[in-house]
Amino acid sequence: MPSVETTLRGCHHLTINPWSGALSLRYDKTPRGRGAEILAVLWRYDSKIKTVHGLRSPEVGHLVENPDGSVDLTIPGGKVLHYTRQNGSYVPPPGHMSTLQKWPDGKWERTVLGKRRYRYDQKGRLYAVLDFNGNRATYVYDGGGRYVKRIQDAAGRTVQFTYNDDGYVATYTDWAERVTTFQHDANGNLSAIVAPSGCVTAYEYDANRNLIRMTDPMGHVSEFTYDSQSRVRSWRIGNHPSTQYVYGLDTTRVINALGHATDYAFDSAGRQLSRTDPLGNEETRTYDAEGFLTSITNALGTSQIFYDGLKNVIKYQRPDLTAREYTYDSQRRMLTSKNERSFVTTYTYDSNGNLIRRTDALEGQRNYAYDSYGHIITDTDELGRATSFQYDTYGRRTARIDPYDNQRTFEYDTADRVITATDELERATTFEYDANDNLTRVVNALDGERQFFYNLDQLLTRQTDELGRNTDSQYDDLHNRTQITDALDGVTLLEYDEESQLVAQTDPNGHRTTHTYDAAGRRTGTTDPLGHATAFEYDAVGNLTRATDALGRQTTYEYDSRSRRIRVTDALGGQTSSAYDGTGNVTSVTDPRENTTAYVYDALNRPTSETDPLDHTRSYGYDAVGNRTSMTDPLDNTTQFAYDLLNRLVTLTFPDSTTNQYAYDAVGNRIGFTDAIDRTTQCEYDALNRLTSIVDALNYTTSYTYDAVGNWLTVTDGNSHTTTYTHDALNRLTSETDAIDKSVGYGYDAASNLTSKTDGNAHETTYTYDAADRLTGVDYYDATSVVNAYDAVGNRTSRTDSWGVTTFAYDALNRMTERTEPGDKTTAWEYDAVGNRAKVTDPDGNWVSYTYDAADRMTSATASLWSTTNPVATYEFDAANRLIRKDLENGTYATYAYDALSRLTSLENRESDDTPISTLAYTRDSNGNITAIDREDGSRVDYTYDDLDRLTGAVKVDSQQQTVYDLAWTYDAVGNRLTQVKDSITTTYTYNDANELLSETTGGQTTTYTYDGNGSLATKTDAAGTTTYEWTADNMMGQIMFPDDSTNTFAYDGDNRRIEKADSTGTTRYTWDGLNVLSERDENDATVAAYSHGYSLVKDVGTFVVAKRGEAHQFFHADQIGSTTNLSDGSGNVVQSYDYE
Structure with a gap:
């Protein structure tokens, strides 16, 4: 049943029932520990039950046998269950799955199916509660037998109660001997609760014993008013507007503090029939004859709930008619669950009702074993790997032992709070608490101490880190955090409306962002500090349906009857559609170009295949616990993954059967990596699991040190050269000093924007930002500067620098469409519906257009430098998305071949008659390093590497097998080249401690360098x-x-x-497209060369296809790294060749 619920600090739970108007206040002091779930210690105030006004015995319930043989049993909360006597048995009321038995000695036992047993003495008093594992809570009464004096848990610990002369609870002492005191007024009403910490919560009542005022430990007052039937009419905190209740005939209107009304309708039993939110959106409910919910109807349709004879839910059917189904045993324990795809999970129990086996839809079994008290002592996964647990006398978990017998242990105080946690490497973290169970101190394994402080309402007000730096918080009387003061006194302010919705946030620079909400509490708008507003709209059930950005551009969203997003329409009308299976897995995504990618899942909802729009399928395999064990590409190349007993990746096996191997310490830090050539890198960590050293395959060590909060202090390289770092109180890097004391310093504003950088030459660069934290200015020491301007959504619209003003334009999807540089030189871009670059036009009007296949792979480039109709280049790909052929319009072409790991094994550039231009065949070692390059003419280069994959030798022979060059290199620990031997001539190199090259000497001739x-x-x-x-x-x-x-x-x-x-030779000016040069111009601004680019593996970084220099065209041919090896003319004739050492 809906209610307005407020959880107050310190075990108070306040609810207002909109049907009855009853104000309920529950005070719960149930302790933790063995059998705690059967040891309930709570009291309840209910404004509609006038006999329950003060705190007497804790709520345990009692039993009364009526003259007709029936039994009335009052359970916690005051509800009475009436058992009728039929044929010597007691029949429970409808909907209550329990049995009641009277023993020959006059005692009683009530058994709740699948849960626990309650025992009552001859006077109807509860004296014991037992679960099915033998845990027992025992209730002991005072000498008069009226009040519970003591409750003893299954481990023998007790909580105790004392009472005043009027029979009301005066004190409660838990088993940690912490005392809570209860005070009552002259009328027996609870007037105050004094927590063990001394915090006082006070209560006041009217003449009808209605609670009218509650004052929390901070002095914040909650006030309540009532109508003549003791129904809550309004409530408020402090001077805030009240929440009001207006009652009709089986209807209630709740008007919140902002004046927004929610309407409820109920049947005669108080069951909610409908709820209409402040926007008029209605949800309705139906019930069966016994009061069980049978349907929920909202704007999405109707969901139905079906029950068996014991009122177990056996089916939950959604508006789209998909359903989950369940079966149960006679004890109401779930036996099977069948999901919407008809896959079944089964559950098996022991005689005590403990779950001992879960069998999934693929027959994987997870098994559990228990001790005599019902604690899990082993958890054995679907691969047979067992994790075990140990407990102390009080049922507290003291150890977790993994399948490798590594132990994580825990120690507790008398209040059952963890005070020491020791990890698998025997490193201990300790914890301290206050009397209210708030964590106050954590001391880590390196004795770093973090402290926490709270106000009387138990809200965190200060956190002090391991370096003694404070972060402070302030709150309003609704417990909303209103101010955060950081360790440098930067203040963030938070503002809320009367319903505690965040309406404004002001950062430490004083920049304020605001938010608005609709009557249903959904955020409808955000306005940034510059006044730029974003708006949001929702459907009747709260799904976002429209987002309008600060430039008025809209993105819309559509959903199915299960609130799953099925369509997104972008600001240019492009639509992305998604389809789902019954369990909610995405089965297909169709992009704005109407190309569909499909997904398949196994019975455990793990993706097993992904098929692209060209019907190329990538598949995946898993082990029984869900680790991915294989990935097979569309060409049937399979990568395999193996895991240790803790599901950590230990072996990665590539399609060529080479492997990478990984090792871990007991807490999961990766301590070793062995590559495919069996070379190992080792790592070490400190007691806080921070990386302290890396020892590479040549035994060179890089080490790291940290401050108490984890910031780098030093990094020492393999040559023992140390770089040091400093940070401010907000952990922002403030300086970086290398091994020869060259330093860079950084400054920040209160919002952590970088505001200054002082380089090693003591030159300062300053940075300025607008109120939205966008970089607006850069000022250099030499008086030059850069100024940026932006549109309302953050796109840069202009840049002013020493060359003048450059402007930028964008489409509705924030993609750059034009850039106009000084001199009115405009470069333009066009895109297809999914963002592929469709056309680029340079300032001279030269353009390149691109086409793509259904998998968004570039298939052609048409360059106006060559032809406005015929593609200058076309591209073919294999099923694994690897380029296998490129054809150029001058008749030349290139073919590409790969190994199973998608590494290039051959690249052949040929003329139209197959005459080789450059043919390169690559041999690689297991790590992918190229060990040889063979050309069709018989020439060859052989390469060697050290254990860090650094090139140590290169020998080239020509087509006659005569040596062209013979090179060898050596390196120091950090990769500085120490020597080069070329054809028996040695060059030596020296460096300073900052790895700057100081000299190179060849044949007695020395070149020196300074920096x-x-x-x-x-x-x-x-x-x-x-x-x-x-x-x-x-x-x-x-x-x-x-x-x-x-x-x-x-x-x-x-x-x-x-x-x-x-x-x-003169002056050359460049026009760029990202990292691509579009044109070169001379000092007279005349274009001397223009370039067109085509496909590249790197997005937006094209490879040269054709250039026009004067009236001559040049087509480009490249090696494996994109370096130009040849140029050919428009007829396909090679006009220039390049070679590289």
Whole structure:
């Protein structure tokens, strides 16, 4: 039955029943421990039951035998169960699955099916409660037999009660000897509860014993008013608006503190028939003759509930007619559950009713064993791996033992609170609590201490971390947190409406975000500190149906009768549709291009296959506990996964049968990794499971240290060179200092935006932000700056830098459609419905358009540099989405082959008549390193590597098997090259402690290097003289001055893209598309070269396809890493070739 419920701190539960208007206040002090579930210690106040006003014996119920042989049994809460006498047996009231038996000695026993037994003495007093595992709670009464004096749990511990002269409870002492005191007024009404901590909650009543005022330990007052029938008419806290109740004939209107009304209708038994929310959305309910809920109808349709003769739910059917079904034994224990896909899970029990086996739909069995008290002592999973548990005398779990016999142990205080937890590596964390059971102190395994402080209402007011830094919180009288003060005194303010809905949040910079809600409490809008508003709309059951962004662009959502999202329509009308199976698994997704991906699941709802729109299927396998054991691609290449007894990945087996192996410590930290060539990397951790060292396959060690809260203090590399870090009180990085004391410093505003960076040259860069925390300005030490502007949804609309103003435009899906640079040079982009780039147009009007297959793989590129009709390049892919062929419009083509791990094994660039342009065959080791490259002419390069996969040798032979070059390298612990031997000539290298190259010496000739405070190259001195390097304020290469006084200069835009280069040959300016160069222009702004790009593995980073320089066209041919190996002309003739060492 619906109620307005408020959970008050300290075991108070306040409810108002909208049918009866009764105010109920429950005070629950049920302890924890063995058999605690049968040891209930609670009292209840009910404004409609005038005989229950003060606290007498705790609610245990009592039994009365009537003259006609029937029995009235009062259970906790005051409800009376009437058992009729028929044929020597007692028949329970409808809907109550219990039996009642009278023993020859006049005592009674009530058995609740599948739960517990209650025993009453000859006077009808409860004296024992037993569960089916033998746990027993015993009730002892005072000398007069009227009041419970003591309750003893199954382990022999007791809670005790004392009473005042009027028979009301005066004190309650739990088994930790903590005393709660109860005070009553002259009329026997409970007037105060004094908690063991001394906190006082006070109560006041009117002449009719209606509770009219409750004052919490902080002095916050809740007030209640009543009508003449003692039904709550209103209630409020402090000076806040009240919640009001208006009663009709079997109807009640509840008007909340914001004035929004919810209407209820009830039948004569007080069962809810309907609920209409403040927006007029109605939910209705029906019941059977015995009062059990049979249907719920709302805007989505009708859900139905079906029962067996014992009133167990046997079927729950949703509006779409899918259903879950259940069966039970005679003790009302569930035997089977069948889901909407007709897969069945079965349950088996022991004679005490404990679940001992769960058998899933794939016959996997999880088994449980129990001790004589009903505690689980072993949990054996579907693979037969057992986790065991140990308990103390009081039923508290003291140890968890995993399948490797590693133990995690726990110690408790007398109040059953964990005070020490010791992990599997015997590292202990300790805990302390206050008298109200609030956690006050945690001391970790390295003696780091975190403290917690609370107000009288037991709300967390301060948290002090291991470095003694405080975070403070303040609350209003509704217990809403209203202020958070961080360790640097930054203040976040939170505001709420009268229903405790967050309506505003002000960050430490004073920037305020606001929220609005509809009458049903759903958020309808958010306005950022700049006044940009986002709006939300919902259907009758609360599903989001429309989101309108700050530019007025709408995304809509549709749902099925089970509130599953079936369609999303974006701001450009593109629709994404989803379908589901009966259990809610997504079975297909159709994108805005109407291409569908399908998914299949096993009986345990694990995805077993995924089929793309081109009917290529990727499949998955699992073990009995749900670990993924295999993944097979559409070409039947299978990767396998093996796990240890704790479900941690230990072996990864690739399709070529090579493996990666992983090792762990007892708490799950990965301590070892062995690659496919059997080389091992080892890791160590501290007592807080923080990585402290990595020892690589060559036994070089990188180590880490931390402060008490886990921030890096130092990182020491394999050469024993240490970088140090400092952080502020909010754990933000404030400085980074390398091994030669070059330092970078960082500053932040109160909202943690980076506001300054001081580099190693002591040059400061400052950053400014708008109220929405978007970067609006960058000011460099050399007086240059960058200014950004944004639209209402955060897209950057302009950038002003030393070159002028660049503007940006976007479509309704926030995809950039135009960029106009100084000089009115506009680059434009177009997209298809799913976001694939469909066309790129450069400032000269040169364009490239792209087509894609149903799996969104690029199939062609048409470049106006070559032809406006015929594709300049077409692409083919295999079922595993790997490029296997590229055809260029000049007749040349490239083919690609791969191994089972999708690593390239051959790349052949050929002319139209199959004449090789460049043919490359790759041999790899088990780690994927290329060990040889063979060309069709018989030439070959062989490569060798060390155990860290660093290249140590390269030997090239020509087609006549004559050595072209023979190279060898050595390295230090961190990868600095120490020596190079080329054709028996050795070059040596030296470095400083910051790994900066200081010198290289070849054949007695030495080249030296110097660096600035940022570690950027400052000078290079060799036999020809000194070359000097200058860097921009943002540490980009600005100028190179050569020994002959010639220079190369470079210029950048505000995004640090190189847009100009000047050297002895002249000036070149660049237009970019992301990382792709679109065109080159000379100093007169005339275009000298234009480029078109095609398919690449990296999104938005294309490979060169064709270029036009003057009137000549160049087609590009590349190796495995995309480096250009050849250029061919428009007729397919090779005009330029490149080779690389």
